[in-house]
Every structure is written in structure tokens, then in C-alpha cells.
Amino acid sequence: MSNFIIRKVAVLGAGVMGAQIAAHLINARVPVLLFDLPAKEGPKNAIALKAIENLKKLSPAPFGVKDDAQFITPANYEDDIEKLAECDVVIEAIAERMDWKHDLYRKVAPHLNPNAIFASNTSGLSITELSKGFDDALKARFCGVHFFNPPRYMHLVELIPTEHTKPEILDQLETLLTSVVGKGVVRAKDTPNFIANRVGVFSILAVIAEAKQFGLRFDEVDDLTGSRLGRAKSATFRTADVVGLDTMAHVIKTMQDNLAADPFFPVYETPAVLAALVQKGALGQKSGAGFYRKEGKTIKVLDPNSGEYVDGGGKADELIGRILKRPPAERLKLLRETQHPQAQFLWAIFRDVFHYIAVHLESIADNAREVDFAIRWGFGWNEGPFEDWQAAGWKQVAEWVKEDIDAGKALASAPLPAWVFDGPVAQAGGVHTAEGSWSPAAQRFVPRSTLPVYERQVFRAPLAGEAGADPKQWGNTLFETEHVRAWTDSRAGEDDVVIVSFKSKMNTIGPGVLEGLIRAIELAEQRYKAVVVWQPTSLKLGTPGGPFSAGANLEEAMPAFMMGGAKGIEPFVKNFQQSMLRVKYANVPVVTAVSGIALGGGCELMLQSAKRVAHVESYVGLVEVGVGLVPAGGGLKEAALRAADAANAVGAAPGDLLRFLQKSFENAAMAKVSGSALEARAMGYLKPSDTIVFNVFELLDTAKQEARALAAAGYRPPLRPTQIPVAGRSAISTIKASLVNLRDGRFISEHDFLIASRIAEAVCGGDVEAGSLVDEEWLLALERRAFVDLLGTQKTQERIMGLLQTGKPVRN
Template structure:
């Protein structure tokens, strides 16, 4: 049966329900969000003389929850416009409407009796064949299906989203013995392709996969803190980005999520897993019990492992909890020889080897926690999963680990880790020893560009399912790299398409990246059909290498800087005017030069989570790689005889002048960084490069021809300049901008208006590029611009001087 999802009903509008509803609206699905009707009037409703039967009262709970979600930060929606796809209602009046919906998701309170009552009501109205799932993190899924009809059971399973649903990529699918296999297959595919999730098939065991392993890992660490005499600051320093974990590390994450949430799952695991070898670890350490009694639960109670206060001089100060005295104290700087040794090592797997050999507290914590984790996950097979890759997928997508437990084990070395584990009192499961004895030295290997995992029942390696639809550059780099320098690699994606990948720090753009892109275009024009500019880094690009610009400006090497900017501009123009289609595939941070490359692409295939912007104003200059020219060109294309043309110019001017950065791929279109019919969005980041390659092939197959440079760009000259200068002067007079901001604004306006031409005139792209470069160079020579650049380089913060 062909199944499509056009309308989804979400039952329960709490933190999870409202945000799940928002994410379905993000992907264009019509959503009905329902909750209970209030049992009593609020004081405001009483004052207005309202009754419990009034629709405004009956829908108060659901409407308040939805508005709270929409206003939350980070936002659960890609754009404010998507909220229009959500209708609200209450269980009493509107449950019958679910008959017209394709998928009903229950997200009510974690209480089996309440859930069963909701399902009774659902079954009265649900149409046969409609999907019905529960979002639960602790209640066994099969218990919820008891007493339901055969059709309900056949179409019912667990779908465990992680909070916040927009940002955390894990979706656990938990079937019951009654769930039809085709329903499971559909949800696995739909979650991946349309919701942008890493879908992981789970068994109906306590806490499923991610929380079972993740909460074990946290609880083990909470006990280790006492054993190894570690501070809150030390643990968060040792278990954060250096280890390939989120910046919030361990204790800060606990504060954000809520200590009560973690305690609840830990207690559930203690009660429901009596035979777990790590059973006693799920008991709370004494200091956590005391924090629970004190209601120090994290951000929601204003204090947890950290507490934000004001110092005597009124400055905000974040204190850390002393776990011995349970008093808050100023944070202490953490020093570690092991961490210092890892700093210059970009390759995460190589960093793990350094941690494993560390002689200080960081190394000791790593060995204790990792060896315990290795024992735990190897023992959980086949209890929670038959395949080891599912555990890694769940931990990467649900907890933000760059390496899952088995990938981490591979990085340390399976044999080497087992030897270390024995010294620390840990023992790997028998199947791991058997794997090694059979001559298999790792849990994963790459063969012919395909990642394979060790399959325990067959004692052989099998391809990780579903990854054949992804392009993972790590798997291709060894055999498909055609050319490389210090900043880029050019990789053959097959089917006549090349990929140019950045691998500088933060994927910043300097001379090596510029030369690499030009080399890739040369190669593609000669022997291939198209080019993709994309990478697997944490960010697409943080923009131009400002350190290089700063050094040239300080040394007053104006000819060299002029040449560097010209090369940047020429590369942007070459991306647009090459004889082969160029598809840029941005994701996450896509700032400055990364944005400018996207502006000039034949097509932009971007991740839904793309934060794109021209942010040069913040470092005291204007976009100099073709961005200012391109916004002038796009403003020109928006001029209409029946409209005030200055409005289009003003909108484009303010986007650059306010350094607006999109909060999603969709908003990048609303801000004018993307053009209609010249961009597509990949919901699942894992599919981004494959989608970009497919687009390059599509453009080539359609008979791609080289575009012609524009010579019909209408600029307003003095007519536009007067408005720009008056606006900048007004903002400066009102103390909204500094004198230097005013100067940058006037330079920006000068370029976008085509200079001080006496009348509106049509000019060429090159004319605007020359103006853009001159303005950039003159601003780069200003002391205040150099101060701004220096602030970014040394402090990582913009300076408004």
C-alpha cells in the first residue's frame, strides 16, 4: 500500500508535543494539536466573565503551550510562517477530527493509565489503517497496545523523538510484536528522508537504546567524580569538544535538560533492569540526592551544577558547585597536559589515542569511563540491539557524540582497549574476544567506499543499511581523492561529478581554498560533467580567513591584499560562469565568503539547518567576494516601475548592514540569500552531498550552458545615495550606530548605488566588483576596522567601536 503523510494529529501539547507539532509544520505537513480542556477558569478568564464552555477557555492549555514553544530559544520552527499549518483544539470537542488525519502521535503525560484512556478515545474516531504512535521514553510500548483492536495494534508502535525535536536528530522506532513490518519500514524511511532524522530501530527494552547507554554513561561519570576527586569544571573540560562531545559536556548538559529528567530515567532503569551488571550505578550518588532534595535541578530552578549570579560590580558571573561542600564557588581554570597535547590534533580518532595514554586526570577519567562504557555496550548486545551500529547511531544522533561507543573503541584500538580494561576491572563480552580471535581487529571497516560493520551472528562484515543512499567523504577519501592541498581535497563522486571539500579550521577560506576551487573547476571543465562544493565538517564555512586579511592590512601590503580580494571575487564569478554546473551544498554556519560562494552557485542544495549570512559589517568591512555586487544585482532585478525602487535597495542594504544571519535554510530564502527555483533543501544532513550530486547530474543532463555575464544592472546613483546617507546620518544622530558604523554604511551604499552617478544607470558586474573591492580595501586600512578584526581573532567576539 502506498502511504503518504499530509496531515498529522499530535495529542498532548507539552514541551515535547508542541515541538513535535512545530517540526511537522516545518516540513509542510498540516498539523492538528490537541490537549485537555481546563477544569477551572483562570483569574483573567473570571475577570472577563468567561465560562468553561467558551472556545478560548477550552483551548487555553493548548494555545498557551504552542505560543510558549514558538517563543522559545532556540526556535522550534524554521520560519514564523510555518505556524500557520498548525490548528489547535481540545480532546472534548475535536478528537473526532483525527478521522481525517494520516498519522496520530500521542505525547501525553508519562502515565500508562492516562495513555490507555487516550487510546480508547482515539479508537472511537481513528480511521482503519491510520498510523498511531506513542512518544514515550520509559513505558513499554507493548503494554499500551493491550486491549486495542487488531487494526490498531497492526499500525501502532513507539516513535521516540528527542528534545528538542528540530535539532536532535535521533528518532527511535520501537515496534511491538503486533506491528506490521511494512509500517516499521515506512516509519524508518519517512523519519530519515522527510523528518531529517537518524532513525534507529529499537527493541522494546527499558529506555530503548540511546537513554539506556547515555544515562549509564552519565551515571557512571557521576560516581567516578567522587572516586577520582574531580571538580565540575574538570569533568566538563575533559568530556566536551576535545572528546568529540557537545560543548555543554556533562554537567552543563544536565543543567540544560534538567537534573530531574536524568534522575527519573536513572530510577526507571534501576527499577526495571535488576539483572543489569551495572545495576548499582543507577543509584544516585549522595551529592545528587542532596541536589534533588534542594531542588537544584538546573536551569529550570535557576541553579544546578552551575549558578548564574551578579558580582559586586554588577557583572554576570557563573559559579560552579563544589561537590564536596555543596557550596557555589567561582569557576577555577582547568589545566591538563593531555588536553594541551590534543589541541593541535584535528583528527578526532587520533585525539582518542592521546587521551587513552594521558598521565593526568583527563587520561585517567577517559580510561575509567571509556573502559566501563565498552564493557557495558558489548554486554547490551543482543539485549537492546542485535547490531552494534544501531547503538553508535543512537548515541551520535541522540546525545551529540561525534563517535559512538564502538567507533570510539575502534579509535583507541579494540585489542589495546581490552588489555587496558582488564587492568581497570572491566571485561568485554565474549563475542568481542571471538571477533579478535577470528582475525577481525575492528568493529568497522571501509571497503570500496562502503562502510561495513561487524555482524555478530554471521561473524562477518556487512554494509551499514541505508548508507548506500548517502555520500560520506570519509569513506571515499582514500581511493577517490584526485588532488589536494593544505586547504581542500578534490574527490571523484562518480557519474562525472567532482566534489571540492574544505578542511581548514572552521573551513575558513584562504589562498589554499581559492586555488583548490579553481583547480576543481579546471578539472571539471576538462573531463567531468559538474562540480559540488561541499564537505562533512561541523560547518560549511565560517567565511574568509580574517587573520590573513589582518596581517596584510597591518603590514600595509595593499597590492597583495588587492590581489587576494580580486582572486576571491574571480572565484565567485567562476563558480557562476564556468562551463559546467556548480552546486554548492552548505550546512550549519555559512558565513561571509561561504555565503558568497552560495550566492554565485548554479544551484544551492542546502541543509535545513543552515545559518547563512553576510557578516562582514561586524569586522569593519563590507562583503568583498562578490556579495555586495550580487545584492546590488538582485535589488536591480526586483525594481518595478509601479513601485518605489528604493525600497528594494533598502531591504538588501539592511540585510548586509545588520549582518542578518538566517536561523534555518528556509529563512535564508526569506532574507534574500537564496533565489526561487535555484535552491533545494535536504532535511537529512546525511543526504546533503548525495542530493547535491543528483542536482549537478540533473543540470548537466538538461543541457547546461554557460551563462553570460550581466551588463544590465540598474543602479540608482545619487538618487539612492541620498537615502542611504540620510538614513545612516539619522541612525548615528540617534546614537543607534557608531561613527565607524556610519562610515561602513556609506561605503556599502556607495557600492550598491553604483557610485555617485548623476542618474540611474545600467552597469556591468565587473564595474560593481571594482567598486566593491576599492571599498573593502579602504575600510581594511581603517584603524577601527583593524580593531574589530583583531577582536574577532583574539576573543572570538564582534567589537562595536
Template sequence: MTRGPFVRRVAVLGAGVMGAQIAAHLANVGVEVWLFDLPADAADPRRTARDAIGRLAKLDPAPLASPARAGLIHPASYAGDLGQLGACDLVIEAIAERIDWKHALYARIAPALAPHAVLASNTSGLGIDRLAEALPAALRARFCGVHFFNPPRYMALVELVPGAATAPEVLDRLETFLTTTLGKSVIRARDTPNFIANRIGVFSILAVMHHTQAFGLPLDLVDALTGPAIGRPKSATYRTADVVGLDTLAHVVRGSAAVLADDPWAAHMVLPAWLDALIARGALGQKSGAGLYRKDGKAILVLDPARGDYVPVSAAVDPGVAALLARPDPAERLAALRASAHPQARFVWAIQRDVFHYAAHWLASIADNARDLDLAMRWGFGWAQGPFETWQAAGWREVAGWIAEDIAAGRALGATPLPAWVATVDGVHRPQGSYAPAGDAWRSRSALAVYARQPYPERVFGEAPPAYGETAYEDAGVRLWHDGDRIGVLSLKSKLHTLGAAVIEGISAALALAETRFDALVIWPTEAPFSVGANLVEFGPLLAAGDLAGFTAAVARFQQTLLALRDSPLPVVAAVQGLALGGGCELLLHCDRVVAALESYIGLPEAGVGLLPAGGGSKELVRRAALAAQGADLYPFVKSAFETIAMAKVGRSAEEARTLGFLRPDDVIVAHPRELLYVAKSEARALAERGYRPPPAQPIRVLGRGGLGTLKLLLLNMAEGGFISAHDHAIAVRVAEVLCGGDLDADSEVTEAWLLDLERRHFVALAATAPTQARIEHMLKTGKPLRN
């Protein structure tokens, strides 16, 4: 890889949970993979790997962005397929965390590797230099750690860990591949036990468990306190342990204790006895059906450690403590928690204090700088802020004083004083960089060329906030800006980028200005989601007042605005990440090109709220169906579009969105969401430089009454069979009428205006019905669809 080709083929050694899912994510981005495992039997030595590939389709969350991607993964065994390794540019070892097993495997495969190939271990914490001892001297320069987090498709972090002999250029090329091809956020860690994220994360879990017992708190209450309330994932602590597997957690903790015997906190690297007892009786978490939580019918039960049995989930955060946690000022919030006499508040202060203390003690040993540690916790554990960010936001020196007081008073988990460097700085993040205590220096971000593709990288607290270009136009709904490159960027300002009247008018005004000032336009909301669709709250007053004329005019205005995007003399490119639903999906359907992050969830779920797509989405799927049919039988293409809309389908990845017809073959999928703007601008610039002209209006062939009759018969059978409700049937009939073009002869040709009028009339008619209004109200109140 140092002088050879870029990564075209990869081998993954080990078809267990992590190995198979790493292979799946490589396949997601179009990389051909050989998945190796031990021979199952003489008759079928590849069966273990083949079975692992088959299981990928059954896992939730799905490791594969599209089931078809499994075709890029080839089963292999060490018995007869080692010759395939010679064609691989990268080999990732992902077998069990046994150094003797890894050494034996390395000795077996090393002679088969290509001279340029990189060998990387997915170890979660074993020493890279110790692993390298089993390798020939020449291979050690091409060996390193590459630690993926589980599940590999969804977790951003990969820790790249060099050994003493690893060549710098190998690390640079591998980091480039991991970043732009696999879409990962890479942190270079030092070769220390558990590296960065697991070192801090495992300690954090153990601190929570210790203080759970010390303060006598129920497990479900601890989860309520250690989730979003303090900027951590909804699964919090104990639910996360169930998902990971209690046996896996125990293995990680025992492994940590074994290699961290000289850690000042080593005495706390042990699981509570009640958790060991739970594991002994086979209650391992989600995979075994019971762990710290268990379902009993529809009821959720939680373990009561004192009783050793399950009780109904019932604990609630004290209202006074909840008010403290909700204080917007970080300094006031942390001070109030520390000063409170309530055990819940004291618990929250204690778990954060101990992580601050531990992270400060080990920073110089495990990470290059404070930014790397904070981002590792964001990307690897899903924290909203890393520990140093939280500490600095609350007042660096004051919090340092509180930690020191608690250490002196014996209240902290560790008795080791804070390191001396803590008193020499007033925070670890500044606009010019983040603090590196090992060199008493401030480190700027990586200058590796791949990061030029991320014009607006993720920032930590204390860094300069992103300055999104120079404003060309701004109103209540949108901001149009640029970086001096004659490409306008349109960003939506509404919450979740909903499409209400202000946004629609803003898009129209910004487009008119962009056509006079820029060569191309990119629609990029700066952060996910792209758009969750129309602002349903704005529907209420018009419908309540019975103002169907005003409501119809608003729908028509939305349609006209999206058509104006499609008909603009500028090429318009949508840069999509996260949700693009309903009107958000219709917005991108009218752009000349879409650049979508792999983790984009695109669809037209209007049927779930009793409506049908009326921003041109129904029209656009009819048009695309006619183009795809190319004069052949149109029914299968329209039926597919009908099922997509009537069943409110949403693609679970950008790849799946393409199969549903929301993305075209020439739309672009990128792995790293921070590269969206770079790639979208590249696409927009290429369109402009090729002399872009808007697509000409063309007649659209429709099925007419024959196809409509067939779809209605299908729906009647479903209704009579009890598969859909009466209102589902009413919605689907209207969807069918729009997609078939109405009561026309077969293969009639209609205009876009005809179809827009059809979808608008049926949309308004549905919105006026009581069942649809009940669905809208239920969605606004609960965030969930109502079946009525």
C-alpha cells in the first residue's frame, strides 16, 4: 500500500460478529471483500464464512445498506483460500482477543500477503507492538491497529493505532481510505491498553456502576440520569450494557483489569457481584432475552440487584434534579448538582467528576491532545460532548478546584492528584488548537490532504465556531451564502428543516437572486436532517377554519417553488444527510443531481398521516416510471411507485433509496457526511461547466383507467381481507388515481401540470377528512403514526 495500488480488495480474517459486519460495511461502499474463517468441515470448508454472510440480512440494525451488497463478500477459509490474500491490498484481522491465537494466525498468513499489502488488527486494546512480534520484520512497517466500533456501519469512530515500526505513509494512506471511502472519523491513538475511547468509556461505565451502589439508586433511574439528560445516548448505561452483551462487557472489564494493574483506579475495575451472578445464570442481555432488563409481554421489567429479581420499570428523576439538569448554563448546572443534597444530583456530579479526573490523569499517555480524546468519546460512545468539553464549558479552573477538593476529602474514586498541567491552562480547547500535555503544546487539526474534502469539520467546545461563508441573502426561512467560488449554498433555518410558508418563500426569493449571481446552487442545511417535510403545524389553522381555498393555494405555492428549482437555468444539487421525508424528499426529487450520505433515510411517508405526496412527489414518480418503461409495459413500474407511496416506504440507506426510485442512477452516494458539501459543489461545478440547460418539458405516458381498475381491485381484496383499514383504502385509491393519471385512456400522454393538479386536488380532499386530521394531530402529539 505504500507504493502499490489504492485499496481495491480487502480480506477480513474472522467471520464473527465484528468481522462479518466490517466486511458488510466494506461492501456497502463497493469494496470487494474475502471473508475468512476456519474450515467448518472437509466437505464445505467455507461454510462458516458463508453462514456469517447469510446472517447479515437478519441483523437489526442492518449491517448492509442494501441486501444486494452481500454479493461483494466472498466466503473463504484458511484451508484452501490463502492464495486470495495475494490479491488484497488490505487485510483486517478480526478474530477473538487472544494474543496467542492472533500470533498463530499471523504466522500462517504472512507468507501469502502481497508485498504492498497492509495488515491491520481490529483489536480493541491489545498492544500493537506485542502483536507485531509474530510478524516478519519487513511486514511490521505495514502493520497497525484499526479499531472499529460496533456496529461498524453506524459508529463513526475508527482508532488507528501505529506500532513502533509502522511506516508513517502507511498510516496516512490508511487514514485516507478509512475517511473518504468508508466514511469513518479517524483518531490516531497511542499503543496503550484499550487505546482512547474504550479506556475512558469502560472507566465511565464502571464509575456509574460504583456510584449506583454507593447512592442506592435503581438501575432504570440511573439510565434516566445518564442518557440525554447529560448528553449521552438514549440507551444510557444499563440498557447499553444489555445491547452490548453482559458477557462481552465482563470480558472487556476483565481484560482491562489484567493489563491495567498499575492504574491508580485498578481497584474499581471489577463488576458488581450481582452482575456476575446474572451472567452466571445466562442472563446476558438482549441476545438472551433477559439481562438488566427483561420484557414480560408488553411490560418492561428491570433488575433489582438487592432482590436478585425483576421489578416493573417505575423510577423517575426527581423534579428538582430534573430542573437542575435542564439549566442551560453549564457552569450553573454543574455547580448546582455538586451543591445539592439530593442523592440523584450528587450521583450525576460524582460520575462526571471521576471521568474528568481519570481523563486528565491519562491524557498525556493515551492521546496526542485533548481534542482527540473528546472526539473519540463523541464518535465511539455517542456523547454530545467529550469530558474536557463539558469541564471547560462549566469553567475549567473552578471545576478543577472542586475535583481537587473532592480528592482531598476522599470523595473521588481515585486518590491521585490532578496532573500539574491542569493548573497551567484555563481550558484545553482554543481557536488555534487543543492542548497536548505531553509536549506542552497546542495542536491544530490534521493537515492530511483528505481533510480538504471536509470544509466544515466537526468542532469541539472552545474552537472557533464554523463561519459558513458570506451571506448573499437571508430571511426568516433560509440563508443563501457562498465561499467566493460562484456556487451558492442554500441552507434552511427552520427546526428540523421543515418546509413551512417562510421556508418556501425564502427558497423562491433565494433562487431568483442565485440565478443572477451564481453559476450553480447547492441545497445543504449544514447539519442533518435534510428536511423532515412539510410543517404540519401550519396546516391546523387553515383546516380548522375550513379555509380550503387558502390551503389549496399554499399547496400550489409549494408545487410552483419546487418546479422553479427544476426549471432554473442554474444546475441545482441537493446535499442530503439523515432524514429527507415527505416534502423534503420532494425537494430533492426536483434537483438536477443529489449527493447523499450513505446514512440518508429518504421517502414519502405521507400516507402515514392520511395524505399523499403533493409537492410534485407523486408526479415525479409517475414521470420516472414512464422514463424507466421506455415504451414497454408501464404497469410494473407504476405498481412499484404505487406500493412505495401507499405503503409509506422510506429507504433505510441511500442505497435503498436508489432502489425505491428516490435517487437516480447518476445521483452520488458518499460515505462521509462531512464530505457532502465538497462533493456536491464538485457535481454542481461540473454541470455548470458542461453548459447546463434545464430539462425540457415532455409529455408523460400514464396507465389511465385500465391500470387504475387493476390497482383498485388489488386494494379491494386487501380491504376485504382486513389487511388495510377503510381510511387506508381511501388514501390508496386516491394515490392510484394520481399515479394512473386519472380517468383517461390507456397510454394517454399528460403534462406535469395535469399531474400536479391531480395530486393537489386529492391531497386537499384528504386533508379535509376527519380521519386524516386525526392522524395529523396524533403525529404532532406523539411522533407516531395513527392507524384509523
């Protein structure tokens, strides 16, 4: 198979989606031309330039690092159209108007590279209709590619071919989207709104219809249909507000215009409440009002009867809350049999979606797996609808749905397909099996894609019912305690690296985790090539990403504090520091595979490993200030070391060390957390030589490859520095002077001043002359002393207890 090299991508249309797709391609280091119409006044590229500038202001941030906006090249169709020939992929992302898209295609088609992939980012227009007018060669290279908003954060991309699209084009694009851009690709059939919007918007319409029938408030419905069901916290109506009610109305209109023969067609009528909101410009979050409206600090909810906004607070009844905690089969049975309107509502929305996906599976997707992943990754459900059905008992639920259809309680009279009750699905107890997922067209269970890109995913996205490997049990266990599991990948040629996975809540680090980590290093030094620290929680069912480590386990340290006071904690801290040194000076490379949060002690473990491999959505920082403490696991020591190295590299004088420390001091004193792995690199937490991956499912494989590469290159741990030049008391005085201004201006509290001062003392090497030479133990002692001293203060104790009790930082 020949290499598919992406030199450059063009995005046509600098609107909301086009600009953000361009931004995320830049995150992935793919050069991008962002096209739009030539401006009538000012610079010809003014429209694209304005879009690029607006990207810097958006929240959530489209860029991993805001300054990367400079790498998007603005372009217009008048002056720059010939530049399309330089692009290997061209993505059209203009407004959802078939006529406008066709006009643009006629303009750009003659200028496309004859081998370029041409794709439309449409949320639901027919890809076949869009390709009308193309010659055969362009038809073969054209497809739909539907990113979800916001493109950086939403894992789903739908890939939609026409009957003319070459299979290799789809494979190349899926490989690019999966590995380079980090997405979960679902292949959809060319039907209105494809899979995710088709099922997801139907689900919302069903919720609206059933909420009206059972007389439930919008906020009440959101409390019922969010995290209690394992779905996005924004639930139904808040999600609609975030997406935009005009966008939702447009997707519904697409269904109205193209699905007249659908047995569920009456459900596609635009709900009166939605139509009224759109008509008066209440489009959701972007207009300041939709189903919800913020008034000062109060969020009010729309009363559909009066049309006025009223105080929120509608909640699930306590009985329903208890039912929703039951196992799937029991939960559905109780909801169906309980006469409470909230229970009847919930059973109804489950039934409606089960009915819909069964009737439409064959027309919208190749198999049931595509439906479940589309809804999980596109709408934030922890389990897809087919998974929910299968977990609750396939045959029993099917009978219940049939009873409701026959009784006229369902939203359509269409019967469930025969395959639901008879044949392989009924015999297997569901659509997902060890052989694959059910395809009604093929009349068999279809296995997963075998594209080479998926070989990098040691654990692919799990699907309930499939025979996927459980990362908490898979492989060859070397040893396992209540705190850690050390194991190897048991596949041939993959068993030479020890993998360490933590088992604590949020993967916090206590004595048991440290003991297990050191034991794994000792084992690796005896007979393996390397150690990789990787957490299986990064494969969370709904949306990929999870905590690498939330830091030191304060709860485990509390007994020592209760018995010996602040001094009683010192052995805990010293053990942590010595364990981190053991990681740093191990005779085999220790590579940390980071995803999600790496805070406090988790960040310090990462800093002292031989190399870091980080998923792009990694949020890294030394945040101990939040609990009134200083980093004391070697994080400040590493800051001092790196500053000394940086100063030495440019021949800076000893008295000039402060400028190399400033960023690290501010990071710790202000508890700054990176907004991405790219920003973590800019902040100094990742080195330029560290690896950033975009698909979290490739994180473990990449980390193992990096660890092997270090071993193959004859890895030796760094030599222990004994003469580290430090900034000393003059730098501490300079920092404290700026802190006094912040304190006196009431930007920080007296206790914040104290903590920041102790951080300054630790990173500057203590009360010594500038340029004095110290060793690591000296710097660690400064960290340790500051930590213990602060722990002895009342205000720090208040911060710790507040966090342990409420989960929120206390400012005092």
C-alpha cells in the first residue's frame, strides 16, 4: 500500500465549522489554507482573516495553543484559487444550501489536484446530490465528512460515500481522520442527516413529545435525561441551546423535506415551542436565551405554557433516582411498571429510540456498531441505544416494545423488523457479539474494520456484547495489588515492556501506588526493556479521555497527620520524593502515557520520567496551591534544574537565572493548568522531544514504541547533578516584591502570599548567594520543609478539609 502523504489541506468556507476544522488541523500540524469569498472592502482576505482572529476568542478554545492561529493561511477564491492544486485534501464547509455548494463546486473543480480527495462537511445533505455535475474522476474522489461541533473536542466524524466513491479514498481519509486528527470514524449511508443527527435528533424530538404528554418541565427532563442515564450532563434542552436552536430546526427541516415516506414522519414536525423560540430569535446559548436564559447569576427555564422564563429547579423524584441506579434489566422493568409520570416518560423515550433504530438500521448504517458509536461519540452517551437494549435483555425488551406498538402507545405503527425476533440476533441475545455487530443487509454479524491504522489501537473503543479485551484484565499479569497492576502485552513481540496501571480513585498516588511502581521498575531492570505508566481509564466508554493522575492521595496521608501532626507527614513526602528519584534514575526508561488530567503529583511523576507521550487533550499542572501547599514531589526541583540547564545553554550569568525560572514559578504559584498537551509543551511541562498523539486509543502503542526506541538506543539514566547553580536570595527578594504588590492590591490573600513565597524559596534554591551550587537533595529538602510548614497552618488545613469534603477549592 503506497503512502498517503498530506502536504496541505484546503478548507472552503471560514464560517463556524470551517474555521474550527482548520484550527484543529493546525493543532495536528497539518498546513491549512482557509478560503472564503473576497472581501468587498479592505484586504481581499478580510473574511478569512477575521475568522482566524475570532478563533482566538472562542471558548472552548479551538486551538491547543492560541498563537498557532498564525499558521492558518487565509485565502480567497479570486486571488488564490490556483493554490488548490497544492492541496491533497479539500474540505468544503459552507452553509447548508445545495445551490450554494453547487455554485462553489463549479468554481473550484477545475483547480483541484487530480489526485486530491474532495469532501463536503455537511450535517445531512445528500452526498450523491452534491456530486451531481462532477465528471467521473471527481465523483470517484468525492465523499461526505461530517465533523461534529466543536471539531477539536467531539470525537465523532461521519464518513459518507456515494456509490461512485473509490474504496481506497475512504480508507485513506479514515486513516487520516483516525490517526492524524484523532477522531472516531463512523461510516454512514447517504441518507438524510446520516446516523448521529438522524437518531440523535429523533431522540430529542421524542423527548419533547413525551415530555409534553406527561406534563414535565424542561429542567425536570434535563435532570432525568443527563448523567442519570449515562448521557451528557447538558442532557436534552441544554444541549439544544448549546448546539443552537436554529441549527436544530435546520436538521429537523432536512428530515421533513426528505423523509416523507418514513413511518415516523409525523414526529419530524418542528415542535411548536422550538418554532416559537427560533421565530423570536431565542436561538440558545449564542443569543443568550433559548430553553434557558441567564439573568445575572440565575438560570431560568422556559415555561412552555406561559412562554415566560421561570425559576429552575425541576428534579427527578427520589423514587425515580433510585430506579435509575438499578441494573439495566431491572431498571427498564421498573420504569415500565411504575405509574409515576417521570417513570412512564423515561420508559417511553427508551422505547421510542429502540423502535426507531430497529426500523431504520438497515437504511442508515451498515451495522449496529456504527449507530452506537455515532451516538456515543456525537451525543455524549456512555452507551449507545443498541447497547442499552441488549444490556436490558434483548428478547424481553423487544416484546415490551411490540406490545406498546400494538397498543398504539408508540410514536409510529411500523412493526419491529423480523430479525429482532427470529434468527441470529434473537439467538445471540442482541446485535453485538464476539463475531461482530449485526448487519440486516448482510444478514450476519460484521467484524470491525481491519484497516492498518487500527493495529495501533491496543484496545479499540469497547462495545458492550463484543469480545473486546478488557484493559484492566488483559495481557499477562506480572503482579497485582489493591493499588496497581503490572502487566505485559501478551501478543508475540509485544511482551518486552512492563505496563503499570494504577487502581486508585482518579489514579491518585499514595504509598501503595509508589511501592507498586518501584516494584515494577525493579522487575523491568531484571528482564524487560522498559516501563510504561498507562491508565486504562483513558478508554472510558462514552467519550475517550480520562485521568492520568489527580496527584498525591491526601486521604491516605491523613492518618499520619492525625497521629503526628504536620511533622508526621514528612516521611510520606520524603517517600514520594525518593520514589520519583527512583523513576528518574531507573536503569530502564520509564515512559509516562498521559491522557486527561496530570495534576500535582501526577505532573511530578510525568516530569521525572525518561520521556512523556501525551494525548493532545492532556491538562497538566502543579496545583497544590489550591490546597494551601507547595509541590513537594520534585516538581519545583525539576524547575530549578531545567532553568539551570537553559541558562547554561546560552551562557547566562548566575545572577540572570531568575528569567529562566519565571515561567515555572508562575505556573506553580498560580496553579496554571495547560489547556492541551500543546500548551503543556509551551509551559515547559512537556519537552520539545516529547510525543503528542491525537487519538487516545493509540496512546499505549505509541508509548511502548517510544520506550522500546529509547532502550534500543542504549538508554542510560541521566547522571545525578551535584552542582546545580541556583538563583538564590536576591531572586527570592525580587519575586516577593511583586507578590507584595499583588497582596496589597488584594489580588491574592495573605495565605496565597505565604505559599507563593515558599514556592519562590524552593525554585530559587533557598537563602544562598546567586549562583551557589547545590544538589537535588538540597532542593528536595526545601520542597519538603515548605510542605510540612504550610501543612501546620490553620488556613492550609481549612483548604484541604474543604476540598476533601466538597471537592471544590477553598479561597482563604
